[in-house]
Amino acid sequence: MSQTLADIADGANIRIIGYAAESAYTAQLRRLGLVPGTLAKVIRRAPLGDPLEIRVRGYTLALRPSEASDLQFEVLSR
Helix, strand or coil: CCCCCCCCCCEEEEEEEEECCCHHHHHHHCCCCCCCCEEEEEEECCCCCCCCEECCCCCCEEECCCCCCCCEEEEEEE
């Protein structure tokens, strides 16, 4: 069973390991710095859970979990 960003607790540290599929949106995420090996931290999510905020490469990025569903990652710590 794979995890999605929606399943990850606030404050969790993750490492990007790749993408499940190629699309224009995943190409945009790569241009924003979400490439394999990148460390990120889940900061918080909106009251209804969408979008969520991650900190990556010194900046914060708001992602909708449904749009980032092809993002593959591993949880390093909670």
